[in-house]
Amino acid sequence: MTGKNWISLLLLGLVIACNTQPGQDGRQAGSEQPNIILFLVDDLGWQDTSVPFHKEQTPFNEFYQTPNMERLAGQGMLFTNAYSASPVCTPTRSSIITGKNPARTNITDWTLHNDPERMERTGQDYPVKSPDWAVEGVQPDSMLLTEVLKAQGYRTIHVGKAHFGALRTPGADPTNLGFDVNIAGHAAGAPGSYWPEDNYGNEEPGSAWAVPRMEDYYDSEANLTEALTIEANKAIDNAVEANKPFYMNMAHYTVHAPIMADRRYYEDYLEAGVDSVEAKYASMVEGMDSSLGSIWQNLKEEDIAENTIILFMSDNGGLSAHTRGTTPMGTGLNTHNKPLRSGKGSAYEGGIRVPMIAAWAERAEDHPLQSRFEIQPGSRNETPIISEDFYPAILELAGLDSGSAAFQSTDGRSFIPLLRSGKAPGTGEDRALAWHYPHKWGPSGPGYEPFTAIRDGQWKLIYFYKDQEWELYNLEEDIGEANNLIEEEKKVAMQLAEQMRAWMQEVGAQTPVSRETGDQVALPKISREMR
Known part of the structure; x- marks a missing residue:
C-alpha cells in the first residue's frame, strides 16, 4: 500500500471518529439524513434551457423546452453566478469528488488515455504545450466525497458519464472511487452513440467510447438518456427497499457530442422549421429535462420526495456555435451562449458559467430536514459559486461536522447557508474564484488558449500564456467580455494579478511548457506594463 493510501485511510478514519457517537453508525444524534441527487448535465450551457439565468429572458430561453427545470427553479433557489472549476469535463468532475481545485490536484484537462503525449493537442508550431499534468485523473488514493458519505451510512450511486480516471487505471471504474453502484460509467467522456441500434457505441469492438453494461436496452427503442433514467429509478427503488439514505451522481452523457x-x-422541432443540427440539440436538451421529471415523479411515488434534495448543475459551459458545426471554425460567431462570450473550453464566461439550481423535490414546511436546510422557493442568488463548493455542501447536508478532516481538506465553501438567507459571510462575496487551464482544448476561437483567470467581485482578470497577454473585464457592466479594460484599470489589474500569482503558488499550479526551452513558462508577470 502506498504512503498516500495510508494517509487517506488515516484521514478517513478521523472523519468517522469525529462524527460517530456510540451506536449511531456515524450519524449525528437526533438527525435524519436527506437523500441527495446531484443532477449533473454534460456541456449544458447557461442559455440552453427555458429557465432564465440572465437578468431577463432571452430568445434561447423561449426556444428550449425544459418545464421540469422551470418547476425545480420555482420551488428552490437559482444561482446566476455558478461556475464549473474548469472549461472542460474531467477537472470539474474531479473538483466535486475531491473538493479540490484542479490546479491543486493537477487534474487540469479531460482525460482518456493514460499517456500525456496522446493527450497533447497543440501542434509543433504552437509556442507552448501542456505541462506534466495528472493525466491518469482521479484515483482511489484521495479522500473522496463518496468515501466520506459511505462512512456516514449512505448508499452511493453513480449513473451515466463518469470520466474521472483514464483507461486502464483504477479510477476508470467508479466502484473504485467509493461508489457502491455504477451504471454505465467508465473512462470515456462521451458515448459512441445515443441510439440503441448502435448498441450505444458498442457496434465497434474495443471502442473507447462504447457505453458499458447497457446490453438490456440494445433491442429497445430507448435513447441512452431514457435508458439511464430507467436504471437510475431502479437504483433509487433498491435504496428505498434497503432503507438507506442515498447519494446519486446522476451524470447524463447528454448533451455532449x-x-x-x-x-x-x-420531429417537433423540425416541423417548427428549426435547422437539423439545432433540432437535434434541442431534442437532447428536452430529453435531459424529461429525465429530471421522471426521476422526480419516482421520488414522489416512493414517498421520499420531501426527504430528497436535488442539486442541478452542468460540468462546464455549453458548446459555442462553431463547435456545434453551425458556423465556420475560427470565426467570432460564437453566439449560442449569448450574452456570454464563447463556450466550452474557453477562458471566457461561456466556457465556465453554468446553470445551477438547488431545491427539495417536494416542499413541506413542517419537515424537520427542510426546516434545518430551508430553501427559499423561487429565489435567485447572485453569489459566485464554483464546483468544488459541492463537496462541503453535500457533506453538510449529510450531517458531517464542519470541523471534520474532510471539511478542512477542501478548497470549496459550503453554499448551504445561502439557501436560507441568500447571503452568508465567507461563502462567496469575500473570496476570489480562480481557474487554471494550462492546455489548448482543441478548436480555434475566442479564449481557446492556455490561461489562468481570477474573479473577485465584479472584476475578472485573464492571463493567456500563448501571447503573454492580460485581459480585464467588469462583469457587472460587460457580461459579454467585449471591453478589455487592462489599460484603463491598471490598479485593479495589478491587485488581481498579485492575488492570482499568490493563489498559483499556494496550490502549486503548473504552467504550460515552452516548446523552445522545454521548461515551464514563468508565472504571470506583474508590472505596470501589463498589456
Whole structure:
C-alpha cells in the first residue's frame, strides 16, 4: 500500500471518529439524513434551457423546452453566478469528488488515455504545450466525497458519464472511487452513440467510447438518456427497499457530442422549421429535462420526495456555435451562449458559467430536514459559486461536522447557508474564484488558449500564456467580455494579478511548457506594463 493510501485511510478514519457517537453508525444524534441527487448535465450551457439565468429572458430561453427545470427553479433557489472549476469535463468532475481545485490536484484537462503525449493537442508550431499534468485523473488514493458519505451510512450511486480516471487505471471504474453502484460509467467522456441500434457505441469492438453494461436496452427503442433514467429509478427503488439514505451522481452523457436526435422530440422541432443540427440539440436538451421529471415523479411515488434534495448543475459551459458545426471554425460567431462570450473550453464566461439550481423535490414546511436546510422557493442568488463548493455542501447536508478532516481538506465553501438567507459571510462575496487551464482544448476561437483567470467581485482578470497577454473585464457592466479594460484599470489589474500569482503558488499550479526551452513558462508577470 502506498504512503498516500495510508494517509487517506488515516484521514478517513478521523472523519468517522469525529462524527460517530456510540451506536449511531456515524450519524449525528437526533438527525435524519436527506437523500441527495446531484443532477449533473454534460456541456449544458447557461442559455440552453427555458429557465432564465440572465437578468431577463432571452430568445434561447423561449426556444428550449425544459418545464421540469422551470418547476425545480420555482420551488428552490437559482444561482446566476455558478461556475464549473474548469472549461472542460474531467477537472470539474474531479473538483466535486475531491473538493479540490484542479490546479491543486493537477487534474487540469479531460482525460482518456493514460499517456500525456496522446493527450497533447497543440501542434509543433504552437509556442507552448501542456505541462506534466495528472493525466491518469482521479484515483482511489484521495479522500473522496463518496468515501466520506459511505462512512456516514449512505448508499452511493453513480449513473451515466463518469470520466474521472483514464483507461486502464483504477479510477476508470467508479466502484473504485467509493461508489457502491455504477451504471454505465467508465473512462470515456462521451458515448459512441445515443441510439440503441448502435448498441450505444458498442457496434465497434474495443471502442473507447462504447457505453458499458447497457446490453438490456440494445433491442429497445430507448435513447441512452431514457435508458439511464430507467436504471437510475431502479437504483433509487433498491435504496428505498434497503432503507438507506442515498447519494446519486446522476451524470447524463447528454448533451455532449455526438449531437444525435432524441427521437421522442426531434420531429417537433423540425416541423417548427428549426435547422437539423439545432433540432437535434434541442431534442437532447428536452430529453435531459424529461429525465429530471421522471426521476422526480419516482421520488414522489416512493414517498421520499420531501426527504430528497436535488442539486442541478452542468460540468462546464455549453458548446459555442462553431463547435456545434453551425458556423465556420475560427470565426467570432460564437453566439449560442449569448450574452456570454464563447463556450466550452474557453477562458471566457461561456466556457465556465453554468446553470445551477438547488431545491427539495417536494416542499413541506413542517419537515424537520427542510426546516434545518430551508430553501427559499423561487429565489435567485447572485453569489459566485464554483464546483468544488459541492463537496462541503453535500457533506453538510449529510450531517458531517464542519470541523471534520474532510471539511478542512477542501478548497470549496459550503453554499448551504445561502439557501436560507441568500447571503452568508465567507461563502462567496469575500473570496476570489480562480481557474487554471494550462492546455489548448482543441478548436480555434475566442479564449481557446492556455490561461489562468481570477474573479473577485465584479472584476475578472485573464492571463493567456500563448501571447503573454492580460485581459480585464467588469462583469457587472460587460457580461459579454467585449471591453478589455487592462489599460484603463491598471490598479485593479495589478491587485488581481498579485492575488492570482499568490493563489498559483499556494496550490502549486503548473504552467504550460515552452516548446523552445522545454521548461515551464514563468508565472504571470506583474508590472505596470501589463498589456
